[in-house]
Amino acid sequence: MRKGVIYLKKIRMGLTTQIFLGLLLGACFGYFLPEVGSQLKPLGDAFIRMIKMIVVPLIFSTLIVGIAGTGDFKKLGRLGGKAIIWFEVASCLALIVGLVVVNILQPGVGVSLPSIGAAAGANAAATAESFSISMHLLNIIPTNIVEACAKSDMLQIIFFSCFFGVAVAHIGEEKGKLIVDVCRCVCEAMFKVTHYVMMFAPIGIFAMISYTVGSFGLSMLIPLGKLVFSLYFAIIIFLCILGVIASAVTKLNFWHIFKVLREPLLLGYSTASSEAALPLAMRCLEKLGLPKQVVTFVMPTGYSFNLDGSTLYSSLAVIFLAQMYDIEFGITQQIMMLLTLMISTKGIAGVPGASIIVIAGTAASFGIPTEGIAIILGVDRIMDMARTFCNIFGNCIATVVVGLWEREIKREEIKHAYKNNFIEN
Incomplete structure (x- = not known):
């Protein structure tokens, strides 16, 4: 009997393996039993809702600890400045890679617009017209922080948390320390809640993938397979280039960083939700040795x-739409489009359907019909999984780079933490 117990302990699967199995089994279940699989959405939604209930208190408490706990606002300003510089470099690289890949592979050539697409495209265009950059920037400032928390509006929560953190640091050491200690305890409690919720992750992912495949089928990939392939190929190229640049800057092997983050990355890919992976990604980066004030500031930002x-x-x-309508889009226009997207894609996380809105608005401004967005929406779920994966890994790379750039940690300490926490255990 004792030998049996020991054997079971040896074959016990880690969370990464469980999530991966949930992903595969869910796809098979949805494919072979689509009627049943398409009914499992509530189970997947329950998992996403449990994750979302963690995010707001976690972000609020960690930002307060990171800002008020630091106390050195010059240091915090340097940290923010270096983060913004890296964000701009990464965003510019992402835009260029996307542009190069779509021009070489030309996924829009030969794709016809379905007759049912006009309504969806028109709706996207109408939403894009109402999307104002000035109003969006103004919307960053919350009129009611409780309402912002209820809506999980990350930009408004971050804005308020930064002001609140600065105020806590200035109300006196004794009073401020009390609030920081409370927030630190809340943060630790939320990480423990995350651990409990993650036990449900394989089941939640199984349900979500079963619903996706059961409802839409794998056949939806066939007409737009070239577009899906182009996006996945571009993201792989981008992450490889970004990883090489980060490795050259930090002298670290980012393949090791990727292995450290495999659980949150797989979770984010499976759920197509960056929020689902945020608590786990932050926990992994802290186990890697990165200081809490760096992780809690750079990741939410x-x-x-x-x-x-x-x-x-x-x-x-945008270029895909131009190709689909056989519209000539010269290099000058493409450069102007890049400059437009550099501005319009900043801070869009709090806008529902943000990517579609930005695409519709940019396409319309360059005279490209927006009805074609409807055909993109047919495979948006599959592409959203890849976008989420890239968003998570890109932010984790940024956190490591900024932490080393600010000299908050030495690369030898990261290597030591990797060896102790992710290899020997």
């Missing part, structure tokens, strides 16, 4: 201003 996957997709999709 990056989730609003460093959406590499969504940025890459925007440039690729």
